[in-house]
Amino acid sequence: MVPGILIGKWASAYAMGRAGAFLRILRPVNSIMLGVGVLVGVLITGGLLSSIPLGKLALAFFTGFTLTGSAMVINDYFDREIDAVNEPSRPIPSGDIKPNEAIIYSLLLSVAGLAAAYLTSLPNLNIAVFSWIVMMVYSAWGKRTGFLGNLMVSTCIGLPFVYGGAIAGNIPTSLLFSALAFLSNTGREVTKGIVDTEGDASRGVNTIAVAYGVDKAAYLASAFYLVAVAASILPPILGLVSNWYLPFVVVTDAGLIYGTVTLLLDHSRETSRKVKNQVLYWMLFGLLAFAAGSLL
Numbered sequence: 001m002v003p004g005i006l007i008g009k010w011a012s013a014y015a016m017g018r019a020g021a022f023l024r025i026l027r028p029v030n031s032i033m034l035g036v037g038v039l040v041g042v043l044i045t046g047g048l049l050s051s052i053p054l055g056k057l058a059l060a061f062f063t064g065f066t067l068t069g070s071a072m073v074i075n076d077y078f079d080r081e082i083d084a085v086n087e088p089s090r091p092i093p094s095g096d097i098k099p100n101e102a103i104i105y106s107l108l109l110s111v112a113g114l115a116a117a118y119l120t121s122l123p124n125l126n127i128a129v130f131s132w133i134v135m136m137v138y139s140a141w142g143k144r145t146g147f148l149g150n151l152m153v154s155t156c157i158g159l160p161f162v163y164g165g166a167i168a169g170n171i172p173t174s175l176l177f178s179a180l181a182f183l184s185n186t187g188r189e190v191t192k193g194i195v196d197t198e199g200d201a202s203r204g205v206n207t208i209a210v211a212y213g214v215d216k217a218a219y220l221a222s223a224f225y226l227v228a229v230a231a232s233i234l235p236p237i238l239g240l241v242s243n244w245y246l247p248f249v250v251v252t253d254a255g256l257i258y259g260t261v262t263l264l265l266d267h268s269r270e271t272s273r274k275v276k277n278q279v280l281y282w283m284l285f286g287l288l289a290f291a292a293g294s295l296l
Contacts, residue, residue, distance in 0.1 A: 021096035022105065025076055026069040033284055034160050035065035037181070040287050041164020044240070044294040045173045052167060059116045060167055063128055064160050066113035071135035071156065073106040078139045086199035123166045131159045146206040150189035158182040173240060177290055180231055181283065184256065187224030188279045190217050191263065194272040218267035222260040225279075229253045232286075235293065245293025252289055255282035 038060045042052065076083065076092050077099055084093040091097040097105075110132060117128035134142075135156050142149040158178035165174030193200065193207030194214045201210045209217035232249050235241045259275045259282070 018096060021091040021094075025073050025091045025097060025102070025105075027072040029280065029284075030072060031065045031068040033280075033287065034068040034157070035061040035063075036287055037157075037160035038064040038164045038167075040290045040294075041161035041174050041177070042168050043164070044161070044177055044290050045165040045168040045170035046294075056120055056167065059120045060124075060164065063113045063116040063120065063124070064163070066109045066116070067128060067132055067135070068156075070106045070109035070113060070132070071139065073102050073109065074136065075139045075143075077102040077106065078143070082196065082199040082203050082205065084199075085202060086196050120167065124163060127159060127163045127166060131156050131163075144203075144205050146193070146211060147190075147208055150186055150193070150207075153189050154182045154185040157185040176231075176234060176238070176240065180228055180286065183224050183228035183231060184279065184283055184286065187221040187228065187256075188276055188283075190221035190224065191272050191276045191279070193217055194221075194267055195269055195276060197269070214267050214272075218263050218272075222264055225256045225260045229256050232289075235290075241290070241293025242296055243293075244296035245289050248285055248289030248292050252282045252286040255279070255285065 039057060042057065042060065076090060080092045080099060083090045088094065092099060092102055114125070114128055114132065117125045134152050138149055138152040138156075142152045158181045161174040161178040161181065162171055165171040190208050193209040194217050196205075196207070197209045197214060199205075200207050207217070208220055232253055236243070236245055255278065259279055262271060263275050
């Protein structure tokens with residue numbers, strides 16, 4: 001009986017570990033944030049104040065979440081050898097998820113996300129397909145181009161706002177908020193290149209940090225953060241948000257400025273990793289700024 005109990009406990013722990021790995025590879029924070037980004041895109045263009053059905057909003061969130069998750073999974077598939085050096089605890093290099101399982105998982109998420117976009121509207125399907133193509137091209141080829149790859153990722157980060165604007169029928173208003181997300185995320189991508197310098201160099205991934213050194217990468221990332229901070233004053237100036245936007249965006253801007261100063265003073269791998277992780281949360285606070293400024 002004892003061996004049976006032990007085997008049962010081991011099997012249960014293994015199954016939970018596997019389930020956890022399939023959740024972790026989605027980067028839940030990133031995927032949820034992109035799903036919320038779509039809803040914020042609807043909100044800032046007046047959509048949530050109109051009669052858009054709840055079901056369509058749920059499909060919108062689901063599209064953002066699943067397509068982002070698909071991109072995260074396929075990116076880890078193509079990065080599995082780099083991650084074996086840079087991030088050996090990630091699901092694929094650690095052995096928790098097999099490479100072929102990652103491909104199937106990414107495909108299923110892609111189909112689910114595009115199907116949800118199709119059920120939303122044809123313009124939304126077109127945006128989703130374009131975003132999906134950019135994400136797949138980035139994972140398979142674009143990352144090795146360095147800065148061009150960074151811009152491709154940031155394009156996909158900005159598109160959820162445009163996607164939400166398409167649902168609300170007001171794409172032009174969404175473009176400024178999309179640009180703010182694009183700028184801050186490009187800084188984060190360049191910072192990430194500092195973190196991954198060793199593994200990227202070994203695989204010929206020509207990031208700014210690899211091609212020009214971590215000093216210049218830190219300067220470029222900081223420039224993008226500061227331009228994003230400067231551009232964040234435009235929505236209230238243009239009358240696109242209420243005063244409730246201000247307290248939230250002040251926190252975001254303070255975080256980005258703090259990250260900039262930290263990165264310029266010390267652009268070591270560990271410090272850059274901390275800044276990269278913190279910027280993700282400052283961007284999430286930026287989403288709250290957009291939402292509060294549009295809803296309240």
